[in-house]
Amino acid sequence: METVSGSSPLDNIRWQQENNTPEAEENRGMLTQADFFALLTQELSNQDPTKPVENNEMISQMTAFSTTDGVTKLNDQFTSFAASMSSSQALQASSLVGRSVLVEDNVFGMEEGQSVKGKLVTDQPASNVNIYVENVAGEIIQTVPVGNVASGEFTFTWDGQGSNGEPAPEGAYRFRVAGLVEGNASELQAMTYRKVDSVTLAGSGGSILLNLNGGSTMKLSDVVEVSQG
Template sequence: MSTVSGSNPLDGLHWQKEPDYTETESNRGMLTQADFFALMTKELSHQDPTAPVDNNEMISQMTAFSTTDGVQTLNDQFTEFASSMSSSQALQASSLVGRSVLVDDNVFGMNAGDSVKGKLVTDEAASNVNIYVENTAGEIIQTVPVGNVPAGESNFTWDGMASDGEPAAAGAYRFRIGGLVDGQASELTAMTYRKVDSVTLAGSGGKILLNLNGGTSMALSDVVEVSDG
């Protein structure tokens, strides 16, 4: 009895498992340009020879995908631009430490012996103008006569002295400016210069905050003017 030996045709066959595809939030439901052309090629290979796909329809599909792809690219570029702008603003804000910024607010904090600069704003010329410095209780601790002012903005400085000739105590105060406009008693707008003590780069809502003397903060975008003094 003879024995016939031979090789199994399956012996040399090797199986390789395809790598698992992991779905992430970034690729969920998204088609790439390669996916689009693969689908289009599949569509062309299965089209009815007697009724081929119209060229205009193919061009329309390609244009629509290119537009969508372009919008996504634009969004990515805008995100990078916004990040660059935030870094630039952070650098700008850090350079303000130790300098004074003009705030559209008449309330300020000060230390004893400090002087405070401000700016009064009026749309029309005013006469008999006085600057009243009030404490948190609304008491007038000093009156600074100004006289006549033209329309526009005028700078002023309070030396930090109370009406009794002594330095005002450290604390919070506000400027109130009154005068006559066309013969009528009017209150004029007051703004103050505040010194920047430090900067918070990631404040509330992601804004860059300037921490001012007196314990208050303001957004970098609210700065009206920057001064050296």
């Protein structure tokens, strides 16, 4: 008498169905290079012998697929590169906290007892140059005589004191630089160094923003100079 071991055929079929791993959802509908060559082989095996596929047509199909595959890989590489650049910029921006950056603006905020550094820019020689420190009301708090300057950029520092020798109160101020250029009264460009209080890693448009003392912000890409103080 024969003895039959194991499950019934129906059980075997059910077991096979349950253990059949479905294809990953993200891979469905995507043709790989192996799929392309399988289709090409199938096409060649079923072609009309009297109308064979031209060599240039076959090469064109292979080139088109290779180009598409290459562009896809290139896009993936660019995505990875962009993510790496963002991480690098975030690390660079975080290292600026507590340091000063040059801003193309003559307005700045100051705490009492603090000194402020600025930069005078002129493309022509000037004489009788004075740096005026003004408050928000336009009142002159301090006047710093400079004298004659050649064309170029010159760094200066205001010690935070008014003309009376007392520390200026906390608030907003601006540098105004005036002198004679070719004998005519002119205002020269003044820029300021502003301390970075914090960094916003995902600002407007996805750019990295530096939050400066005084409440203003600037893009990391707009930084032209960094100072220790």
